[in-house]
Amino acid sequence: MTFLVDSHCHLASLTFEQTAKEKEKGRPHHGPNSVPEVLARARACGVTHMLSVACTIDDYQHMMKLIAPYDGIFNACGIHPLNLEEALNWQEDDLKACLTDSKCVALGETGLDYFYASDSREAQLDSFARQIDLACEVKKPLIIHARSAHHDTVELMRSHNARDCGGVMHCFCDEVEMARECLDMGFFISFSGITTFRAADNVREVLQYVPLDRMLVETDCPYLAPVPVRGIENEPAFVRYTLEYVADFKKIPPKEMAEITSRNFAECFHVTLVEPSNENIPDKDISVYKLEPIFNKGWPS
Numbered sequence: 001m002t003f004l005v006d007s008h009c010h011l012a013s014l015t016f017e018q019t020a021k022e023k024e025k026g027r028p029h030h031g032p033n034s035v036p037e038v039l040a041r042a043r044a045c046g047v048t049h050m051l052s053v054a055c056t057i058d059d060y061q062h063m064m065k066l067i068a069p070y071d072g073i074f075n076a077c078g079i080h081p082l083n084l085e086e087a088l089n090w091q092e093d094d095l096k097a098c099l100t101d102s103k104c105v106a107l108g109e110t111g112l113d114y115f116y117a118s119d120s121r122e123a124q125l126d127s128f129a130r131q132i133d134l135a136c137e138v139k140k141p142l143i144i145h146a147r148s149a150h151h152d153t154v155e156l157m158r159s160h161n162a163r164d165c166g167g168v169m170h171c172f173c174d175e176v177e178m179a180r181e182c183l184d185m186g187f188f189i190s191f192s193g194i195t196t197f198r199a200a201d202n203v204r205e206v207l208q209y210v211p212l213d214r215m216l217v218e219t220d221c222p223y224l225a226p227v228p229v230r231g232i233e234n235e236p237a238f239v240r241y242t243l244e245y246v247a248d249f250k251k252i253p254p255k256e257m258a259e260i261t262s263r264n265f266a267e268c269f270h271v272t273l274v275e276p277s278n279e280n281i282p283d284k285d286i287s288v289y290k291l292e293p294i295f296n297k298g299w300p301s
Contacts, residue, residue, distance in 0.1 A: 002255055003262040003273050004243060006042070006050040006236040007190055008109075008143065008170050008218035011035060011073070012063035015222065015233055031233055035066050039073075039281045042236040046258065048072055048276055050236045051269070053109055053143060055080035056087040060098050072276030074269065075101065076143055078108035078131055081124045082117055090127070092134055099138050105269040107135040108143025109170060112156075115148040125152065132160040135167070141269055142167030144187075150178045157185055168268055171220045172206060179206045183214055188268045190216040193226030193234065196245045207249055216268065217243050217261050 018029040032038040042050065051074045052067055054060035060077040067073045077098040079087050099107060110131040112124050135142045142165055146153040157163075168188040172179065179189055189210045194200050219242070221234035226241040247257035266273050
């Protein structure tokens with residue numbers, strides 16, 4: 001069986017009901033209505049596994065209630081730089097308790113974001129440094145978010161020995177130089193739907209640079225839906241679009257790219273991928289609304 005992994009999604013943030021935009025336009029809700037439907041739609045498109053990421057400890061506890069009954073979902077927990085206001089006084093012991101779960105494969109997402117929150121720079125630096133140290137202590141790889149913070153991100157990774165735990169630069173949207181520095185520290189680079197955006201030439205330059213054995217693909221859902229579904233809520237099934245774009249860009253068959261990125265995921269997060277159970281997942285016809293172009297298109301068979 002060929003695996004395809006959505007290496008970063010936020011299942012607890014999906015909208016399982018009619019959105020405001022759908023109401024405004026008089027359209028029914030065309031996306032999934034529940035986590036089981038998310039998984040059914042994803043698997044019909046060949047997406048066998050996913051990593052669901054929490055951005056605070058409270059978010060993690062809520063997420064775990066949603067995903068616990070289902071197979072094929074790994075999880076991660078960290079304190080996101082844009083969630084520091086609500087989690088300003090987070091404690092290492094509380095975060096460490098989340099990381100002990102057998103399916104919790106990484107600490108994150110964590111990192112720095114000066115694009116949206118430059119005014120909290122000092123608090124971000126402190127939180128990120130503490131989380132790198134904790135990841136090294138518990139021997140969990142890091143999931144790092146970096147936006148408009150190239151030099152501080154790399155400096156903290158180096159000074160706090162992030163190389164010792166490794167991990168991934170998620171939803172990479174910086175320049176080749178930063179990718180090179182992170183690759184030199186043993187990190188993987190993950191590509192999201194941004195890669196397909198018309199204005200994302202810098203990301204495609206990075207895609208050209210990063211070797212096949214160091215790349216992952218992700219949705220970051222419910223955000224950043226790829227072309228040709230840009231503008232609607234993202235979901236794990238849509239990682240198939242990003243994968244096919246990346247495969248075409250790298251001039252290899254999509255199935256081979258799925259196998260490569262799945263191997264990379266297993267290496268990055270120290271897991272073994274096995275065929276997931278379909279228990280608790282509906283046998284649902286998902287060949288509707290925005291999934292037709294990738295529904296059973298030659299692969300998966």
